[in-house]
Amino acid sequence: MTRSRLTPGGVLLAALLVIASCGSDSASGTTTAASATSAASATSAAATTTAAAGSTAAGVTTTPAGSGTAPGGGAYSWLMVTDQAGLGDQGFNDLADAGIKQAASEIGGTAQAIESTEQAQYVPNLTQAVDDGASMTVGVGFLITDAMVEVATANPKAKFVMIDAVAADSAGTPLTNVASVTFKENEGAYLAGIIAGKTTKSNKVGFVGGLEIPPVVRFLKGFEAGMKSVNPSATLDTAYVGGFDDPAKTKELAAGYYDAGADIVFEVAGAGGLGAYEEAKGRGPGHWVIGTDTCKDQLAPANFLTSATKDVSGAVVKEAHAVADGTFKGGSVSLGLADNAVGVCQKTFPSLPADVQSAVNDASKAIAGGSITVPAE
Amino acid sequence: MLRIGLFVVTVIGALVAAAPLIAIAGSNPLSAYRALLQGSLGSRRGLAETLIAATPLLTCGLAVAVSFQGGLFNIGVEGQLVIGGLIAGAIGAEVSLPAGIHVVVAILGAALGGALWALVPALLKAFRGVHEVITTIMLNYVAFSVSTYLVSPGGPLVSKTQPSATEKVKATAHLARIWQPTRLHLGVVVAIGLCAACWFFLYRTTAGYRLRMVGANPTAAQFNGINVRGVVVRTMCLSGALAGCAGAIEVLGLHGRYFDSFSPGYGFDSIAVALLGMMNPLGVAAAAAFFGMLRAGSVLLQAKAKVSKDMVTVISGLVVAFVAARVVLERRLESSASRRDRRRRDG
Structure with missing residues (x-):
């Protein structure tokens, strides 16, 4: 009697585990799809050449x-x-x-x-x-x-x-x-900070970082300096996720900022940054997100303000x-x-107000020319 | 014999079940498995990488198996491992001791740290009946946050040049590399030694017998005069010490410093390892070797067979599913055997 009751239990457990493993499988499927899209959007030229050809012979480096x-x-x-x-x-x-x-x-x-x-x-x-x-x-x-x-x-x-x-x-x-x-992430972030300082209505901006490591800190410091240069009364709150792959935590932190009255969140949270866009999207227009590394406008077109880009x-x-x-x-x-290796998202730049554009362009020239030094730490 | 058969059936079942998934993902399953095999056993480096990948899984798997044999489910292996790794990294980098002694002190310190991390859940379980699954899981998060803080910028242990890590461990605290030019290190020997010691302890000593008896039936053990509370506390601490050792081995043998992100979840993966190994130290060793092969082979799987690394995760997941299904299979076999016995007796 007990046996006949236990066996379905075991089957159920097995089924649950299979479902769980299927879940992680489909999750990985999504990741691959996302990478394909972003790779395609990041470069225009690359789309056709992939690693379809067989692996190459050795001795390549000897014939430059x-x-x-x-x-x-x-x-x-x-x-x-x-x-x-x-x-x-x-x-x-x-x-x-x-x-x-x-x-x-x-x-x-x-x-x-x-x-x-x-x-x-x-x-x-x-x-x-x-x-x-x-x-x-x-x-x-x-x-x-x-x-x-x-x-x-x-x-x-x-x-x-x-x-x-x-x-x-x-x-x-x-x-x-x-x-x-x-x-020099701080230089691109400075420009993003100018856009934030000129856009914010509540004068409250939030920053979500992955880990407090030098490149992330450079983003933060440059952004803060840029924002204060055009809007000294704006305040910036900072928080860290503790990793670069946690969208849930990023979403939570972004929600906290919006709840506290911030209208812009700057995310430097790696793959986890997706959570910030999700939160902003759910709240509707007027809740801005500033991204990192690439233009991420496709994630939340109505909420994406700009990105502090990095031409890796x-x-x-x-x-x-x-x-x-x-x-x-x-x-x-x-x-x-000066090397044109950092900056702000060019794709959405033309849709910004004219005075914001000119402020960014002026600061960009001044930094490249050396008349403004952006703090890095 | 039956157990070895079940192990093989589980593994083969998972590999067969994964084949159509690999095909759906657009690759040839046969060439994928060939790449896995070649990457894990086909070369000196592959073999060394298999052993390296199996080492933390074996040590953590032992930690899970020992607690399970004692009737406890230690889900806190990951946290104990992180604490062990952190302590080993700190002792290795910040303390100066003669060669030989230094590495031993670092490993013992890590084992002690892991044991202490397990002591709180152990005491709560033994004297207050708080379920160890809850407390060990919660202490994992405490361990993660403490270790992240200690190596965050401005933290007391963080390296000057490498964010989210301690300084490099001094040469005196390194587990030596034993098979040049590969990076195979003494840690694998330590892990195998711990495996043998665990087997001997569980099956050849009185204390080990007591531990298993408490695991099998705590009430019966109590009535036989065994101090169940004492055994519970000691079992949990032993499990934590093994997990701490695992962290020390990784830090001192492989990475050369404590990285905040050094463990991809060895402590959680090792639950699957221990289940596949049927909670027997020798079975755990075989299971760790299998999972080590999957991990080491995944490099060639990507590079040569162009299969996503996630396929390895899929195979691991299927193994767990088959382990669960095996419980059903085992019952079938047992019930048919007992039916046969009864028929023989009756007839």
Whole structure:
């Protein structure tokens, strides 16, 4: 008797677990779809070239081309290793992915992203990229730095690009086979801050960061300075999610700001930032969101104000061309407004009021020219 | 024998069930499995990476198995692991000790930290009857927030050059690499040693017998003169200590410093490992090796077979589903066996 009652219970448990696993499966499906859309929207040129071709032969790096045109069609292999947020973050992972795809279409060869799900996978993923004969391997995010240093030191002939951190040896000297690219996020955020300061009606603005790490702090400080420069009475509240992949928490924090009377939320929360758009969308027009890295207007067209952008894909494409031209140089470089590597979302910029546009343009020239120095910390 | 058979059936069942899903995702399941196998066992590096990936799963799986054998469900392994890793990282980076002693102190400190983190739920369970599932889950969040704070900017342990991490662990506290040029480290030996010790403890010592007896029937154990409260507290602390060790092994052997995000959820994954391993240390080792293969093979799965890394998560999920289904299968087998017995007796 007990047995016949227990068996359906076991079946139910099994069914629940199957449903649960299906749930996570469909969730991952959505992520892939999102990454596809954002990659397509981030670059116009890249859409056609994907990693459909077979993997390339070894020995690619020994024959650098004399010019930007590809010598042997599919000879180049552009690889990247994502950080834990993976593709679909609408941030630097997707941007770097768009960058290698654009490199493949402009220079030739194949592009492929290897996704990491945990800290322990950075070293094997980077090593796999080198073993596959990558012409250049892009590593994204500050968490991959140690792994990048380890693999780049073990493979001095391979070429790497490090985004958002500096890969340095134990003495602090940047490695010569890694192009370490960091951005002056504060300069782009300054411009976004001007837009926020001129747009806010309640004079209350909220900031949601992922983790309190240097790039995020640069966004915050630049934004605050920009906002205060045009609207000294506006106040900025700050809060951190504790990670870059938690939309629920981001949504909650954004809701808290709106409830407290803020009309603009600036999110620097990585893939988790999606939560802020969802919250704003639910509340309707007048609740603005300012994004990071890319234009995210498609997430909430009526609520998207602007983005403090970061041209990660442009930097990747530039390094790819340097590899193809034989002019690749390692070391550390920091890109800002003067390099046209940071800024605000150009797609929605023309729809802003004329006085806001001119204030942004003036500040942009002043920063690039050096007459305004934007605080970074 | 039956148990080995069930293990194999579960694993094969999950792999077969995942095949159509891989096909739907647009890849050839056979080439995907070939890539998995090649990536995990086909090369020196693959084999080393399999063992590296299996190490935290084995140690955490032991923590789950020990608590389960004692009738407790420790869901707090993840938090205890994080605390252990943090303590090992702090001792490794901030303290100066001679080589050899340093690494031992760091691991013991981590084990102690993990045990203390489990002590609160243990005492609440033993003396107030508070369910350990609730308290251990809640303490996970405390552990995550404490560790995040300690390595946040301005936090007391944060590195000067690396955000969200401690300084690098000193060379004296490193678990040595044992198979150059791979990154396989002594931690795998420590984990296997812990596995053997757990097996011996559970099945060859009086204390281990008491632990299992409390797990099987606490009332009967009490009436046989066993101090059930004491056993509950000790079991939970032992489980926490194993989890703390797992964190120390990762930090001292693999990462070389405590990263706030070093664990992708080993403590939670290890529940599946322990279930697949039927809560027996040797079974847990086999299960950890299998999950380690999946993780290590996922690199080639992406790079060569162009299959999404999420497919590995799908296979892991299916394994758990089949473990649950196995309970049903086991009952069928048992009931048919007992029916056969009865018929033989009656006839």
